[in-house]
Amino acid sequence: KQEVTQIPAALSVPEGENLVLNCSFTDSAIYNLQWFRQDPGKGLTSLLLIQSSQREQTSGRLNASLDKSSGRSTLYIAASQPGDSATYLCAATVHNAGGTSYGKLTFGQGTILTVHP
Amino acid sequence: NAGVMQNPRHLVRRRGQEARLRCSPMKGHSHVYWYRQLPEEGLKFMVYLQKENIIDESGMPKERFSAEFPKEGPSILRIQQVVRGDSAAYFCASSPLRGPYNEQFFGPGTRLTVL
Numbered sequence: 241k242q243e244v245t246q247i248p249a250a251l252s253v254p255e256g257e258n259l260v261l262n263c264s265f266t267d268s269a270i271y272n273l274q275w276f277r278q279d280p281g282k283g284l285t286s287l288l289l290i291q292s293s294q295r296e297q298t299s300g301r302l303n304a305s306l307d308k309s310s311g312r313s314t315l316y317i318a319a320s321q322p323g324d325s326a327t328y329l330c331a332a333t334v335h336n337a338g339g340t341s342y343g344k345l346t347f348g349q350g351t352i353l354t355v356h357p
Numbered sequence: 358n359a360g361v362m363q364n365p366r367h368l369v370r371r372r373g374q375e376a377r378l379r380c381s382p383m384k385g386h387s388h389v390y391w392y393r394q395l396p397e398e399g400l401k402f403m404v405y406l407q408k409e410n411i412i413d414e415s416g417m418p419k420e421r422f423s424a425e426f427p428k429e430g431p432s433i434l435r436i437q438q439v440v441r442g443d444s445a446a447y448f449c450a451s452s453p454l455r456g457p458y459n460e461q462f463f464g465p466g467t468r469l470t471v472l
Contacts, residue, residue: 283464284448284463286462343390345390
């Protein structure tokens with residue numbers, strides 16, 4: 241059974257700092273890993289999706305890496321801004337018992353990020 | 358191209374009543390996933406549907422919960438005889454194709470409160 245863990249649970253940084261959020265998963269046979277942002281009381285916004293054959297993806301100030309062998313993914317945020325304050329979730333696409341996948345996601349508990357001016 | 362739509366955004370029910378949550382996927386998407394986010398817990402998969410078919414309902418409670426995705430209209434998650442423990446945010450996501458490599462796009466969620 242796939243389990244996804246995110247550390248730290250919460251992070252507070254001053255504006256302008258570069259930061260790294262960590263995600264680990266127990267089953268290295270994932271199909272892809274997706275990073276999301278969730279604002280309080282709102283839905284999920286997809287930030288980056290890394291397929292299992294890829295090592296990293298970049299979008300603006302965000303860079304996500306994937307190391308299947310160690311069961312880890314990191315989300316790097318450069319030059320953080322107060323508007324980046326949100327909960328960040330990582331989610332892995334898992335296998336079914338038969339080794340296939342219907343694409344359902346297993347989520348971590350999230351990292352609550354606060355960027356203060 | 359509108360995103361995934363969910364309604365209502367907020368729903369209040371008394372214990373024993375029924376709750377119906379609706380999800381309209383993005384245009385051109387025929388695959389829908391439902392997830393539940395309980396207070397202080399992470400999101401958990403409930404059910405995966407294609408048009409007129411339930412593909413995987415392994416995360417859905419066996420009793421009181423049902424889901425459908427008819428040929429026409431939105432996907433519906435139905436909770437009968439709600440209890441306080443059903444209070445949560447329910448999210449649906451849609452995807453254009455079947456399979457694990459396709460990105461899922463999430464709706465804003467329905468927040469269910471059971472009194």
